[in-house]
Amino acid sequence: MLRSIARRTSTTGAYLTRRGFASESAPDRKVAILGAAGGIGQPLSLLMKLNPLVSQLSLYDIAGTPGVAADVSHINTRSQVSGFAGDEQLRQALEGADVVIIPAGVPRKPGMTRDDLFNINAGIVKSLCTAIAKYCPHALVNMISNPVNSTVPIAAEVFKKAGTYDEKRLFGVTTLDVVRAKTFYAGKAKVNVADVIVPVVGGHAGITILPLFSQATPKANLGDEEIEALTKRTQDGGTEVVEAKAGKGSATLSMAYAGAIFADACLKGLNGVPDVVECSFVQSTVTDLPFFASKVRLGKNGVEEVLGLGPLSDFEKQGLEALKPELKSSIEKGIKFANDN
Ligand SMILES: NC(=O)c1ccc[n+]([C@@H]2O[C@H](COP(=O)([O-])OP(=O)(O)OC[C@H]3O[C@@H](n4cnc5c(N)ncnc54)[C@H](O)[C@@H]3O)[C@@H](O)[C@H]2O)c1
Numbered sequence: 043m044l045r046s047i048a049r050r051t052s053t054t055g056a057y058l059t060r061r062g063f064a065s066e067s068a069p070d071r072k073v074a075i076l077g078a079a080g081g082i083g084q085p086l087s088l089l090m091k092l093n094p095l096v097s098q099l100s101l102y103d104i105a106g107t108p109g110v111a112a113d114v115s116h117i118n119t120r121s122q123v124s125g126f127a128g129d130e131q132l133r134q135a136l137e138g139a140d141v142v143i144i145p146a147g148v149p150r151k152p153g154m155t156r157d158d159l160f161n162i163n164a165g166i167v168k169s170l171c172t173a174i175a176k177y178c179p180h181a182l183v184n185m186i187s188n189p190v191n192s193t194v195p196i197a198a199e200v201f202k203k204a205g206t207y208d209e210k211r212l213f214g215v216t217t218l219d220v221v222r223a224k225t226f227y228a229g230k231a232k233v234n235v236a237d238v239i240v241p242v243v244g245g246h247a248g249i250t251i252l253p254l255f256s257q258a259t260p261k262a263n264l265g266d267e268e269i270e271a272l273t274k275r276t277q278d279g280g281t282e283v284v285e286a287k288a289g290k291g292s293a294t295l296s297m298a299y300a301g302a303i304f305a306d307a308c309l310k311g312l313n314g315v316p317d318v319v320e321c322s323f324v325q326s327t328v329t330d331l332p333f334f335a336s337k338v339r340l341g342k343n344g345v346e347e348v349l350g351l352g353p354l355s356d357f358e359k360q361g362l363e364a365l366k367p368e369l370k371s372s373i374e375k376g377i378k379f380a381n382d383n
């Protein structure tokens with residue numbers, strides 16, 4: 043992982059010394075993690091501490107963050123780490139943040155859907171986004187808390203009400219779907235996983251997760267049944283982990299990896315690195331739905347360009363039509379919650 047982070051960041055050569063540490067010319071960037079003491083929050087805090095683009099790492103949770111912050115702060119990398127706990131420290135945690143990553147909220151247990159988390163997580167996300175609107179309205183927000191298909195619309199409504207909404211700065215993190223699609227495709231196609239590119243579009247729950255294996259590279263001659271099985275495994279990837287953890291939560295380590303990749307892409311975009319493209323669930327006109335995950339070019343203001351879907355196979359076209367009603371209703375549920383509460 044350390045080596046892989048060094049490789050990824052080496053594309054930002056202007057900011058790095060030969061040893062891979064940030065040089066004086068790297069801009070100062072504050073990253074805040076809300077939910078930093080949790081299953082995702084802790085490994086994500088570690089990975090962000092390893093990122094040389096971060097100068098200040100702010101770790102916030104309702105409790106437990108002083109310990110996590112003290113631990114992570116001993117790692118000899120660039121960022122200064124601070125831990126904050128409880129409502130009264132949220133302002134300090136957020137002020138000056140360039141990127142806010144939100145993995146706060148409850149995870150699934152076996153038998154639950156992500157939507158079953160709505161009742162608890164919607165309120166958590168709403169209150170955290172209210173604070174973001176007050177204390178760091180220009181930060182890029184990376185929403186990890188589920189159900190992402192609803193929590194992103196909730197965040198948008200909170201920011202609209204506060205008069206701070208900028209659609210370029212709000213992202214649902216769907217990188218774990220891409221990470222899974224790459225891993226599963228490489229295994230089936232017998233290609234080097236490090237070379238694999240697969241866009242994943244739609245949303246982040248069940249059939250709303252639509253991997254576009256027809257666009258996967260390196261090309262492989264997979265049959266229809268193999269593509270269908272890969273698609274289903276990607277859509278059910280989260281459930282696979284929830285069942286394997288048998289009541290002890292959902293994906294945390296792979297999610298921390300995915301969240302670190304996405305936050306790194308946001309930081310690179312902010313720093314003016316050209317051609318930074320990741321899939322994300324954003325405000326979109328790619329389909330008739332107001333939010334949709336697709337490839338997004340990141341820049342100095344967040345979303346620079348929402349990229350189109352490209353050519354789809356017949357199977358993917360069917361998948362796209364099938365996902366729309368569920369995604370639409372999850373988006374509407376989020377908007378309604380934000381407006382009613
Ligand atoms: N987007 C994705 O791909 C993806 C992947 C995995 C998990 N998730 C979601 O991420 C969320 C967190 O998962 P986890 O496994 O880390 O759960 P967890 O229970 O281990 O950790 C959640 C943390 O959030 C904290 N928290 C709760 N309310 C808070 C508040 N108001 N302010 C700050 N912190 C608060 C808790 O104290 C806890 O430390 C879940 O909703 C899960 O479904 C999303």
Ligand SMILES: O=C(O)C[C@H](O)C(=O)O
Pocket residue numbers: 149150156188218279280281283284292293
């Ligand atoms: O599946 C979950 O509940 C967590 C997350 O959304 C995932 O995809 O792993």
